[in-house]
Structures are given as C-alpha cells and as structure tokens.
Amino acid sequence: MYADISKPPAPLPQARPQQLREGITLLPPLSRRGHGPGLIILQQDSSKHLEIIDGVPSALVKWAEEGYVVVSIQAQAISHGDDVAEVMRYALEAMQSCDKLESQSRFGIIAYDSTLWNAVADVLGNFPSIVGGVVYANSSDDESPKKAEIPVQHHLAGQPISVTGKVAGVTTYRYAKAKSSRFATPFQDDFDYWAESLSHTRNLSFLKPLMNGPYFDLESIWDEHTYYEFADRSVEHTMSTMVDQPYVNHVPTLTGGIGRAPLTQFYRNNFIFSNSDDTELELISRTIGIDRIVDEFIYKFTHNKIVDWLVPGIPPTFKYVEVPFTAVVNIRGDRLYHEHISWDQGTVLVQMDLMPEYLPFPHAVEGQPPGTALEYRVPVTGAETAAKMRDRNSVASNSMFSYQACSYDSFLGTEEWPQAIVETIQRQEKRNSSSPSSSWFVTTTIFSIASADCSGTSSNNQDAIMEILSSLQGQLNSLASRVQTSSQSPPEPTFEATDCNNEDFLSTLMNDATAIGDYVGAIEQNWQNPPRPIYGLPSPDNSLNASSQSQSQAEPPRGSFSAAQSRHPPHLNVTSDIEFNEVVFNQDKASAGQTQTPACDASALLKFRGLMSLKDARRLLGVYQEVIGDLHPIVDIDEVQTRARNCYTDGDSTTWEFFTEPVEVASEDDLLILNLALLIGLHADATPSKHESESIIRESIQPAISSKLAAPRSTMNGVIIVLLKGAYDFFNDTPQSAWRMCGTAGRMLMELGFHNGVMSEDMLDSRAQRTEVWALMSSIVILDRQWSAAAGLPRNFQESAFGPINTSSIKLPYLEAMLTFIKLSDKFSDPISQATKSQRYDDEEAFEVMNFRIELWRKRAVADPSIIQLWHSNPLSQPPTWKILLNLRAESVRSLLFKPHFFSKADVQTSKQYLRPAIEVLFDVCNVLYNLNTTTDIYRKQQPFYQPLLASASGLGFVLTSFLEHNRSAVLATLSTEVAGAMGRSYEMAVALATGYAKISRASQGLAEKLSEVRESLTGLGMLERPRNCRTGSQVAQFSTDHPSRLGADVAVESEVAGTLAGISSINNTESGWDGLLGIDWTTGGEASTVLSESIF
Structure with a gap:
C-alpha cells in the first residue's frame, strides 16, 4: 500500500533557491509532490530568508514546504527606485518560467509589512492572475493598509484604537497581545510563534480556495x-x-x-x-x-x-x-x-494497578480544625474512560460528584480507641504470642482498623494513613541502625494495644526499636532449615514417623502444595516455604550432633537496596522476565516483584514506602531468588556503571549459595536457587558451571521424589501445582541440552529422567515446542551420524524426511511461519522473542542437515542442487541475528541463547566455503551474483556479531578467530572485495542486509571488521582455514555426536 521499507525512502526535498536579482529570490516547492501554484511574499530585508533556526523556518521556506513556488521580494528591491509594477511583472514572469509551477496557476501575495503592501496595492489590479492578498499591519498605524481590487485578509497586531465596521472584500483578524505587525516574521524579538501559527492557518484557509490549492489528502x-x-x-x-x-x-x-x-x-x-x-x-x-x-x-x-x-x-x-x-x-x-x-x-x-484510590489531602480545609488530616478520593478511573469515549451510555455520568474528603485521624483525637481495634489486637496478640513480629502486626492492625472506621473509604486508605508517618523517617532510620547490633534473641514487644492513647502509641513507635528489630528477627527465625527429605521409597521407620506427624497436624500450612490425605502414600507429607509453596518430604528429626547449615547474614542478602532504588530493582526484574522468565517460568515474577517491594519497606531502605498490610516475612530462600533474578537482569542489561553493582551482589550472596549447594537436604526453593545460579553462570560466560548447576538442580528435584510421573501425580493434588512442577522439569531438561552443548559436555539427563511430562497441561508454547524438538532431534541423531561418517548422504530420502519433519515442527511451533519470513525482509515488525528463537532453532537444524551434501565424498552435481537453499538458510540466520542486534536489544540481552545459533550457521558457511574452494571450476561459474553476494554478506554479518561480543563471550571470541581465517578464502572466491587496508578502527561497518532475492555482488567490505579480524588472527594463507575442515575424523562416533549436539543446541 505504501513504500517498500526494504528499500531506502525517497530523499527529502532539497531547497534550490534562485537569486533572480538583488532582493528577489525564487524557491521551488519543498513538497513530495514537487509542483504547485505561485505565491509572492513581501518582506523587510534579511540575510536569513532561507534559514531554519531552532525548528522555525523563514517565511520563504515555510511557504515552499506548503507546496508553493515562492518568490520573495525584499524591501531593497522596491526601494531602489525601480518601477513597482515592473518588479511585480518580473516576479510573475520568473514563476511562470519555472517548470515546477502548475499550469493555469493563479497567484497570491502576502505582505509581512504594511509599508510594502501600500507600495504595491495600487498596481495589483494590473495583474488579473493575482487573485488574493494578505497583509500584516498594526492596529495603531496612522495609515491603514490600502484597499486593493482583490480580496484581502488583514492581520492586525495590538489593541484596536476604535471599533470599525466590516469592509467589503476584507477579512480582519486581530491579535491583541502581539507586540507589532512583525509577530509573523521569524528571527527577531517581536516574533510570536503561536500567533504566527494561527495566522498561517487562516492564510491557508483564505488563499487556497482563491488559488485552487494546492490541496493534499x-x-x-x-x-x-x-x-x-x-x-x-x-x-x-x-x-x-x-x-x-x-x-x-x-x-x-x-x-x-x-x-x-x-x-x-x-x-x-x-x-x-x-x-x-x-x-x-x-x-x-x-x-x-x-x-x-x-x-x-x-x-x-x-x-x-x-x-x-x-x-x-x-x-x-x-x-x-x-x-x-x-x-x-x-x-x-x-x-x-x-x-x-x-x-x-x-x-x-x-x-496498571499503580494508582491508589485515596491519597492524603495536604492543604488546610475551611471549617476543619487545624491539623486535621484529610484524604481525598482520586478523581480518576480505569477502563471506563475508554468505554465512555466509545459509547456515551456505557458508564453513568457525574458519578464522581459523590466523592468527598474523609478524615482519617479521628482515632488519634479520642480518649480511647474504638472497641473493634482493641478486640482485634487482643485476638492477634493471643494468636501470635510467640511471634517475634507481633508488635509490627499490632501497629499495622491499628492503622488498618482505624482507616476502615472512616466511612466512605476503601482498603487503599491504609496507604494514605501511613503518609502521616513519613516525617518519622529519620527516627526510624536511627532505630534501624540499632537493629544491626541487636542480639539474636528478639526482645519482647514493649508497647501494647490496651490502655494506651495516641500519644503513648506514637512515642513508643518513635523510641522503641523492637517494631523493626522483631521484623528482621522474624526473617532470621524463618531461615531455619526444614527436615531432611528422602529420595525414593522411605524406610519403615520413616514411614511410621511421617504417618504419625501427618496425623498430628490438624491442617496443612496455608498456601502449601498439600493434597488430600487420601491421595497421598502413607509416608508422605507436604509442607511449604513462604513463597514458592515448597514441596518437601517430612523425615524424622536429624540425628543429634548433625551439622546444620548456618543462616546467612540478612544484611548481606539485602545489600542490593543500597545499590539501586525500588524502581531500578523492578525494572531489572522486568529484564530478567524478558530474558529468562518468558521462556522458562522458573519463578513467579509477580511474587518476586512483590517481595522486592517489601524489601524496601523498612528503615534501612533508600526508598520510603509504607504498607499497612502485614508484610510477608522474607526467608533466606526468598531473598536468594530475588538477588539471583536481579543479577541476571543486571548482567543481561549490562552497562559499565552496573558492573560494580553486579559484583557486589554476587559476592554478598556467594556464601549463601555455597551453603545451599552443600546443604544435606533438598527443597523446592533450593532447586530454583540452583537453577537460577546456573542461568546466571550461563549468562556470565561460564557454561561448565551452568551445566553443573543444571545437573545439581535436576538431582535435587529427583531427591524430592519427582523422579517419575506417578510420584508427581501422588504428591501434588491440584493441576496448578502439577503444572508448575512440570514446567520446572521441562526447563531443566531443555536447559540441560543447551548448556551441555555450550560446555561441550555430555548432558545430565535424558528426557525420560523425570518420567512422562504432561506437555498439554503446561500451556507454555516455548516449553512445549522445545520438548517436542528434543524428541525430534533424537530421531535425527542416527541418520546424521551415519552421513557424517560416510561424508555424504547414502540415502537422499533420509534428508528429505528430516527436512520435512523439521519444517512441520516449525509450522506447529510458530503457528504462522510467514510472520518470521516477513520479518526477514522487514526486521522492524518483530514477532515475540520465543517465536524468533524457535524459528532460528529450525533453521539451525536445517543448516546441519545441509552439511553432508557438501562433504568431500558427496556428489558434486547433487550438491549443486542444494547450494542456493543452503546459502539462503545461512543468510536468513545471519540476517535475523544481525537485525536483532542492530534494531532491538534482544540479541544483546540474550546473546548466550543466540550465539550458538550464529555458530551453527557459521559452521554451514565453513563447509560451503570449503566445498566451493575444492570444486571451484565445476561450481563457481554457475553461482549467480546474488547468491555469491548473499554468501559474502552473511560472512560480514557473522563477523560483526562475533567481533562485537568477543570481549564478553569466549564462544564469540572463538568464532571470531575461526572467521578471521576464511576471509582470504571468500575474497579469492570473489564473494568479498579485498580490503584496501586493515587498520583497526577505521570506519564503522555498514553493509546491506536485504533479502537474498535482492542481493547483488556489490558487497560493501567493512574496514573496521577486517582490521579487527587482522588483530585476532594473522593467518593469511588462503588454505589455512579449510584444509583442516575436511580432515576432521568424521568416522569417530563421539565426534559426530558432539557435532550434532552443538549444531542443534
């Protein structure tokens, strides 16, 4: 419908002024149309008549942008004594000779100075082609603009001296606040941008009907x-x-x-x-x-x-x-x-759930006693606004008229608290008599009930109430510092709810550190290790103890993964930690003298608060979700976001937020999960300023991570922590450690009993719980394949290690597609290994079948592969990240399938049939990755996921180049220039990506070194131009990334890339990069298996 965005847009119209004589300039239209009617403008002398300053164009340029052929006549052209009629005739003839003037054009005239208008007004009747005029003047001018024989529009600046009636043929607009008639002339003190803009629109409305345009759609x-x-x-x-x-x-x-x-x-x-x-x-x-x-x-x-x-x-x-x-x-x-x-x-x-319903009213209100604290209901609403715009009857009008301010300090002004407050506090103290955080709950309960006692308000009033205490931040910060030296035994609460007035309460809050000390103490108390779980079938003693414990519990903890008793084997009991509904097996108490894992210092796990604001923390968690969570739902990001917010609520925080709901106590596991998610977000969104923060957080949690790895018992949160540690290691360019963490996490999951599908079904009583565990199993299986390939190590688990995984229940397209992909790739192992050993395909049908299967998988996984195909030529219409990954995964397998066609024993004539499709696959992968890197931040943030895909495509490029070198005479002459260009440009894009990340990724550095060895080969094949110099850092690399069908042979060689490669490798021998390629011992089974694994994953 519009321009093809794969091609550059048409250049902007360029101003080409013509100096006709001194003081007279012609400027053709500066529109995309390029032609239009004629317009004369009269101006005072200026040397800036062709300029645009601070976005404001001169009158000459502005009217040319409107689509007119414009002649500017300055005062000097008239004041030289020349006949005014002759000057006007000369200007008209100049426009009529311009090839950009529309035929049968009518002309208009605009005078930005009344003196100049009066000089030409008498002769306008001599030129019937001039059909309308505009003049700018002052209301106080002794001599008003002269009458003319054409319709005229006046723009008068300043207050009118007297009221005058309408004049036939004259339309008048007044600008009372304008300093002078020069308000429409740019680049001088009297210019008024908005008054000029208004007058300009009025000029268009006046002149266009008279001049018949120009009109645009x-x-x-x-x-x-x-x-x-x-x-x-x-x-x-x-x-x-x-x-x-x-x-x-x-x-x-x-x-x-x-x-x-x-x-x-x-x-x-x-x-x-x-x-x-x-x-x-x-x-x-x-x-x-x-x-x-x-x-x-x-x-x-x-x-x-x-x-x-x-x-x-x-x-x-x-x-x-x-x-x-x-x-x-x-x-x-x-x-x-x-x-x-x-x-x-x-x-x-x-x-977005970011606006409270009520807020404190900070001003005095007439009729209210001084100091009265009021809140108001924020007069905004949600989706109803859009509904009201769409349908006037969708929402009743004027409902906000009922909003009224509400006092929320009434409980501070009474001699005793409402009975409801006292009763609630007494009930809570009775329930929490042993809880170290009871004083904190008493405080929040007081505010909650007092807020609820204010009629006409909602639960959001609590946030408004706590605003009163914002002035206490300094005192609470001081109290928080005392917490750091408090003993491990939490003190008893020192203030009570009964027999206490408001002054007693506030005094106690300000002067007693236990309100915060008990809160932090509660965190420490929650960091005790759970009983040691067991793997497989328990012993008779364990079964008996577990059964006894199950019977002694009246009900399972709230929020736990707890099944109905009848569904569980007699020896099982399910408990939970506070965040992830942790699944563990109960076991008899650890034997006396057994070493316990010490709890980590709470301050170490909260160091991130001093390094970033809550806003930054939430943003980094969003980055984590983007790079990991959207693909592998290891944690519930909403819960982690909530936990981050809660961590900023105590007095140590640099971000001051109050929440009157009882704050959920964070356990050591909770904080470790939060820290690891922040670390991954920091690393993926890395900038030099964030490296120090990342290092501090990593060092602060390292003891807790080590303790978790050495713990003699496994928990579900432990599995998550270890797997997140593996994800961070993978992003931190240590794939061996990531592989190890993945294996540890999987074995911990097995230790918990999730080593077969039957146990999983029995342990979990709801579909939601089973889905979460199955998603975690799926992520471990998938990441194990990827990380083992990145590390060059055998995988830890087979897909069947955790029993059958019900993929239909996961409802996560990426996980479901990747599990199917694993099964499919396993079926490819034997045919590809055989082809690798034979150095060719003995059975062409095997290739066709595998190619068909991977294409069918791609269509099912991506749903609409055409979206991806369109994105190849239009990288700005970007599909979801997981679709791009899956599509590239399929292309990676196709690049692997093509390789045996170009091995040393393959039939050359058969190979020629697959040469163009193979190069297209190579180009498609490099083009998508390059555009991801240049037009989005996806490649930068998720580079460890995309780097193996680039390496796999480059591997195909190596094989293709070797094949072309060894069969130059038989193949090269038949290769079209567009295919050769695609090959060369693929190489340049791969080089740009590999060298761009060589400093942060050893895999990229290794690939860059391999690529440096083949430039001479591609140059010798005519697919690259030989660089004129190889000085590092000469000019920025720029080359086309068009689709192969539009590729030519004119490949732009980047000097900077060439120089970078020269610095990586000094190898100049044309054959050095390729003789070794076909000399690989393809007959070794282990080598073929490694090549297969690395190419796919």
Missing part, C-alpha cells in the same frame, strides 16, 4: 505516517513523511523530540520498537481542517515491555490497557510538521 498522509510507525515499524520511512525540522510533543509525559535528529533518535530508541506487539489504535472520530487533523482514538496494548514514552521507568505490569487519546497533527503541504498527543495518564496508572 491529509488523511492519507497521516495514515501513511502511522502505518510506518505501528505496522511496518520503520524509523526511516516514518521520518520521510515529515518536514525538514518536525517535532512531536507527548503532553502528559513530556516525551518526543524537536528537530529531525532528536526526533529520529526518539522514534528509534523510545517509541517505534517500544510498543507492544498487540498495539492497536481504535479510531473514534476524525476532524480534518485546512492544515491539520484532530483524532480521537483509543490506544490499546498489553504492557508486557517497558513503554517509556507512555509510562517512563515503569517495568512491565502485563496488564491490558485501553487509553483515550487525542492527537492534533499539523501537516505542512504533504508532510507532517508536528504532533501534539494527549491522553489520560490517570487511567493508564489505574489500569
């Missing part, structure tokens, strides 16, 4: 712009629809850009690629004016990524949001000049 121009923004997602083509110096203003968040360069940067880094994949615009109304469009629409999306132009700094909430928007779009000629976008930010925050 504004609606089509705006639709084209938004199509490039949201559908094609092309920064270059989006900017091609805008004038030379446009701007965008998102009013609620002050985001956007002013000028071409800043706006391009904003579109590239903060807008076009930041919008969610399901973003949709629902148009409600559209008003089209002479030079602008006003849209009402509903912006709909799922907040599954950071959308910093809309909600800056807020991590994904995974909420679906519908927001009413208004867009005022100014279009100058046939290109956009500016966008003013407004929306209801309140409804955005409400729908």
